[in-house]
Amino acid sequence: MIDSRIVDVAKRANVSVATVSRVLNDSPLVSPKTKAKVNLAIHEMNYTPNASAKNLRSKKTMTLGVIVSDILNSYYTEIIKGIENIANTLHYKIIICDAQNQKDKEIEYMSLLMNRTVDGMILVTPQMTNKELEAYADNGYTLGVVGRYIEHDSIPCTFTDNVKMAKDVVSHLLEQGHRNIAFLSGYADAVDSYERLEGYMKALRDAGLPFVPGLIENGDFNEEGGYAAFMRLRENKHPFTAIFAANDEMALGVYRACDELMMPIPSQMAVIGVDNNRVTKYLIPKMSTVEQPKFTMGTLLANKLIDQINENGLAGQRVYKVDSELLVRGSSLHSFL
Amino acid sequence: MIDSRIVDVAKRANVSVATVSRVLNDSPLVSPKTKAKVNLAIHEMNYTPNASAKNLRSKKTMTLGVIVSDILNSYYTEIIKGIENIANTLHYKIIICDAQNQKDKEIEYMSLLMNRTVDGMILVTPQMTNKELEAYADNGYTLGVVGRYIEHDSIPCTFTDNVKMAKDVVSHLLEQGHRNIAFLSGYADAVDSYERLEGYMKALRDAGLPFVPGLIENGDFNEEGGYAAFMRLRENKHPFTAIFAANDEMALGVYRACDELMMPIPSQMAVIGVDNNRVTKYLIPKMSTVEQPKFTMGTLLANKLIDQINENGLAGQRVYKVDSELLVRGSSLHSFL
DNA sequence: CTGAAAGCGCTAACAA
DNA sequence: TTGTTAGCGCTTTCAG
Numbered sequence: 001m002i003d004s005r006i007v008d009v010a011k012r013a014n015v016s017v018a019t020v021s022r023v024l025n026d027s028p029l030v031s032p033k034t035k036a037k038v039n040l041a042i043h044e045m046n047y048t049p050n051a052s053a054k055n056l057r058s059k060k061t062m063t064l065g066v067i068v069s070d071i072l073n074s075y076y077t078e079i080i081k082g083i084e085n086i087a088n089t090l091h092y093k094i095i096i097c098d099a100q101n102q103k104d105k106e107i108e109y110m111s112l113l114m115n116r117t118v119d120g121m122i123l124v125t126p127q128m129t130n131k132e133l134e135a136y137a138d139n140g141y142t143l144g145v146v147g148r149y150i151e152h153d154s155i156p157c158t159f160t161d162n163v164k165m166a167k168d169v170v171s172h173l174l175e176q177g178h179r180n181i182a183f184l185s186g187y188a189d190a191v192d193s194y195e196r197l198e199g200y201m202k203a204l205r206d207a208g209l210p211f212v213p214g215l216i217e218n219g220d221f222n223e224e225g226g227y228a229a230f231m232r233l234r235e236n237k238h239p240f241t242a243i244f245a246a247n248d249e250m251a252l253g254v255y256r257a258c259d260e261l262m263m264p265i266p267s268q269m270a271v272i273g274v275d276n277n278r279v280t281k282y283l284i285p286k287m288s289t290v291e292q293p294k295f296t297m298g299t300l301l302a303n304k305l306i307d308q309i310n311e312n313g314l315a316g317q318r319v320y321k322v323d324s325e326l327l328v329r330g331s332s333l334h335s336f337l
Numbered sequence: 338m339i340d341s342r343i344v345d346v347a348k349r350a351n352v353s354v355a356t357v358s359r360v361l362n363d364s365p366l367v368s369p370k371t372k373a374k375v376n377l378a379i380h381e382m383n384y385t386p387n388a389s390a391k392n393l394r395s396k397k398t399m400t401l402g403v404i405v406s407d408i409l410n411s412y413y414t415e416i417i418k419g420i421e422n423i424a425n426t427l428h429y430k431i432i433i434c435d436a437q438n439q440k441d442k443e444i445e446y447m448s449l450l451m452n453r454t455v456d457g458m459i460l461v462t463p464q465m466t467n468k469e470l471e472a473y474a475d476n477g478y479t480l481g482v483v484g485r486y487i488e489h490d491s492i493p494c495t496f497t498d499n500v501k502m503a504k505d506v507v508s509h510l511l512e513q514g515h516r517n518i519a520f521l522s523g524y525a526d527a528v529d530s531y532e533r534l535e536g537y538m539k540a541l542r543d544a545g546l547p548f549v550p551g552l553i554e555n556g557d558f559n560e561e562g563g564y565a566a567f568m569r570l571r572e573n574k575h576p577f578t579a580i581f582a583a584n585d586e587m588a589l590g591v592y593r594a595c596d597e598l599m600m601p602i603p604s605q606m607a608v609i610g611v612d613n614n615r616v617t618k619y620l621i622p623k624m625s626t627v628e629q630p631k632f633t634m635g636t637l638l639a640n641k642l643i644d645q646i647n648e649n650g651l652a653g654q655r656v657y658k659v660d661s662e663l664l665v666r667g668s669s670l671h672s673f674l
Numbered sequence: 675c676t677g678a679a680a681g682c683g684c685t686a687a688c689a690a
Numbered sequence: 691t692t693g694t695t696a697g698c699g700c701t702t703t704c705a706g
Contacts, residue, residue: 003477005683016693021685031691046476048452052392053683056698061389063432071414072615080408084435093449095400096433098421112430115385139383140340252619278409282589284621342699353677358701368675390699393682453683677706683698690693 004047013041024049055116060309063093064302065118067109069125069221071098073249075275075294079124079146082298090306092119101222103127114141120305122146124298126190126221144305146297148191149319156304158297160324162192165290166199166244167206168326169272172288173242174207176334178270182233184245184254186221193218196246196274214238219250226253241270242332248273248280248289255283271331285330292324341384350378361386392453397646400430401639402455404446406462406558408435410586412612412631416461416483419635427643429456438559440464451478457642459483461635463527463558481642483634485528486656493641495634497661499529502627503536503581504543505663506609509625510579511544513671515607519570521582521591523558530555533583533611551575556587563590571598578607579669585610585617585626592620608668622667629661 006024010017015038022030023038030038041047055061066083068076080096087094095118099105106128113121120142123133134152136143145157173181183200186193201211214236219229226245230253233240245251251273255265263269265285272288273280280287300320307316343361347354352371359367360375367375378384392398403420405413417433424431432455436442443465450458457479460470471489473480482494510518520537523530538548551573556566563582567590570577582588588610592602600606602622609625610617617624637657644653 006685007683017684018686018693018695019691022692025685029691034691048448050393050683051452051454052389052398053698054685055389056387056393056682056700057684057686059698071408071417072411074409077408077414081435093432093434093454095430097430098418111385115388117388117430255619279616279619282592282616282620343701344699354700355677355679355702356675359676362701366675371675387699390682391701393684393698394700394702396682675706678704680701680703682700685696685698687696688694690691 004045006047006049009038009041009045009047012045013038059116060119061117062091063095063118064305065095065097065109065113065121067097067099067106067121067123067125069099069106069127070101071096073275074277074279075247075292076124078294079298082295082300083122083302084298085295086299086302087306090303092302092306099125099127101220107132110136119309120144122301122305126192127187129189130191142305142309144301144308146301149321153318154308156301156308156318156320158301158320158322160292160297160322162195163199163202165274165324165326166196167203168199169244169274169290170200170203171207172326172328173244173270173272173332174203174209176242176270176332178242179209180212180215180238180240180242182215182217182238182240182243184217184219184226184229184233184243184250186219186246186250188218190221192221192274193246196244200244212238215240219245219253221247221249223249223253223256226250227257228253230254230257241268243269243271245271245273248275248277248287251287251289252279255287265331266333276327281329283331285333288329288332289327290324291327293322297322341382343384343386346375346378346382346384349382350375396453397456398454399428400432400455401642402432402434402446402450402458404434404436404443404458404460404462406436406443406464407438408433410612411614411616412584412629413461415631416635419632419637420459420483420639421635422632423636423640424643427640429639429643436462436464438557444469447473456646457481459638459642463529464524466526467528479642479646481638481645483638486658490655491645493638493645493655493657495638495657495659497629497634497659499532500536500539502611502661502663503533504540505536506581506611506627507537507540508544509663509665510581510607510609510669511540511546513579513607513669515579516546517549517552517575517577517579519552519554519575519577519580521554521556521563521566521570521580521587523556523583523587525555527558529558530583533581537581549575552577556582556590558584558586560586560590560593563587564594565590567591567594578605580606580608582608582610585612585614585624588624588626589616592624602668603670613664618666620668622670625666625669626664627661628664630659634659 010020097109124146148159150157217229219225274290276289276291343354347357434446461483485496487494554566556562611627613626613628
């Protein structure tokens with residue numbers, strides 16, 4: 001039954017609780033005969049071990065917490081798939097927390113799970129600052145980060161080079177003949193925002209073009225925000241023919257705005273996003289974007305974190321830098337004119 | 338510190354562990370003065386209670402398990418959002434399990450969590466049969482189902498009327514003048530498949546049209562399967578001008594196939610899906626589909642299940658039937674010709 | 675209002 | 691190879 005205990009099994013099988021525990025945990029110190037007897041009892045009683053008791057005693061939960069910004073955004077779900085993939089293999093469970101794009105939710109989840117509910121946390125969110133994360137680690141918590149670089153000995157991380165990525169995007173736009181390129185940032189204080197902004201500015205500088213503040217707006221990383229930010233950009237009265245959005249969600253808002261304003265993409269407005277969300281390839285024209293190896297990033301990080309938990313040490317590589325790739329599609333191609 | 342215990346706090350505050358526990362659990366039986374003293378100690382030590390110990394002793398985990406077929410499909414993530422919404426409010430955590438469209442994964446997760454890791458399970462998957470679910474319930478497990486009706490006193494469920502929905506879809510297609518309508522099923526044994534098939538057949542019968550087996554194919558509920566099934570349908574040599582897919586994912590495959598075959602939608606092929614996945618409204622033409630109140634379904638069911646866990650009883654409504662709505666868009670509109 | 679103590683179900687010394 | 695037993699850290703009677 002659902003609430004039979006290890007002693008019940010022991011009694012039925014005429015052995016001690018220790019023996020049952022050994023069978024349960026595949027210890028080699030049990031004779032085949034006893035093992036069979038115990039397994040029979042287990043099946044007859046439909047016994048399942050109580051996880052809480054096991055966790056308390058063994059001081060681990062075999063569970064990882066994962067905090068993402070938004071579970072509806074496929075960027076995050078694909079990372080989750082990667083995490084899940086390796087977690088499953090290594091017999092770990094994962095608790096997925098959806099911060100709903102709110103930083104206070106992230107913090108709330110952090111404290112919710114940091115009480116030995118999980119053995120470690122994976123943060124996939126641009127909002128929490130490195131400082132805050134480091135504070136957690138310094139307090140003895142085990143955590144890892146997907147999607148950004150962090151300088152702390154005990155926090156593993158996987159990320160792509162945001163600056164380089166943004167430079168690549170802007171260079172491509174320059175090559176296509178654009179000279180007035182707008183940048184759609186996410187939250188101002190998010191790493192992904194300012195690193196991509198930095199790349200954008202570097203590319204302009206390298207090309208000898210001036211940086212125009214009126215060509216920058218914040219869009220909060222979501223579609224609605226992207227739409228509104230695009231409208232504000234137009235009010236700024238600085239004409240532009242191309243726009244680089246810090247993620248695909250915001251670029252989607254640009255698509256909608258262009259549709260309403262009867263501005264064909266890419267002939268009157270070139271658009272590029274970041275993330276290679278699934279929806280981008282169903283759009284017309286298909287959206288140019290940057291592919292990040294999301295699944296891989298999830299797998300790498302989770303694997304490393306689980307290692308760290310079990311080895312209780314920090315051997316091997318801590319920082320995983322993976323390559324992103326600019327996917328040039330219809331929304332930024334001059335030949336589409 | 339991360340590993341200080343309740344006795345450490347008690348010592349520091351010069352009280353007993355019982356008192357600390359009372360403060361921790363907001364018991365009214367503590368004087369304000371003592372409470373302040375204890376809280377001070379808690380903060381000074383940065384103490385957090387050990388969840389495993391608490392779970393073991395209190396026999397609950399304040400956690401719900403949620404099994405979905407595919408976390409990349411927004412149908413499921415929106416239901417999850419609904420579940421999460423009410424769970425958060427009621428101080429429950431959720432463990433999300435992605436069965437990756439595999440029935441054996443569902444069963445695996447079921448046994449993984451049914452050991453008091455969670456207080457109850459929510460199944461959002463068309464694959465497990467009602468019989469199997471009933472067996473779990475009969476064994477004393479607490480569970481609920483989103484997306485289908487089930488006849489069992491202790492399993493709450495929310496669902497929409499699949500038969501009626503399918504009839505509505507086919508009726509609309511008939512009104513648009515179509516007489517040869519294909520049906521794209523999911524897995525043959527999934528409720529959503531056969532109930533929608535039933536509605537499809539009823540609508541044809543009501544209209545006095547023959548049922549043509551060659552117009553039915555299975556597409557496994559995913560895009561690739563939808564694509565392949567569409568190709569098979571064409572090989573069957575039964576001409577058809579409209580297709581009803583049992584979900585949007587498969588309809589997406591049809592879009593791709595039509596694109597490759599240079600068959601414009603809707604003039605040469607009308608297409609309707611089910612779920613109102615976000616991507617449907619970015620397609621050209623926009624895809625007709627059926628909206629189900631996903632968020633609400635999640636909220637309703639989770640709320641009911643938590644009630645059931647706490648009341649330890651089955652008072653009130655068990656079955657929640659919610660309305661779905663046919664969204665007629667470009668992909669099935671004759672006027673688009 | 676506060677404290678002492680029993681025990682939740684399990685694992686892992688240690689003993690046999 | 692097997693059994694006995696001491697906790698893991700918490701909640702909750704029961705007594706004061």
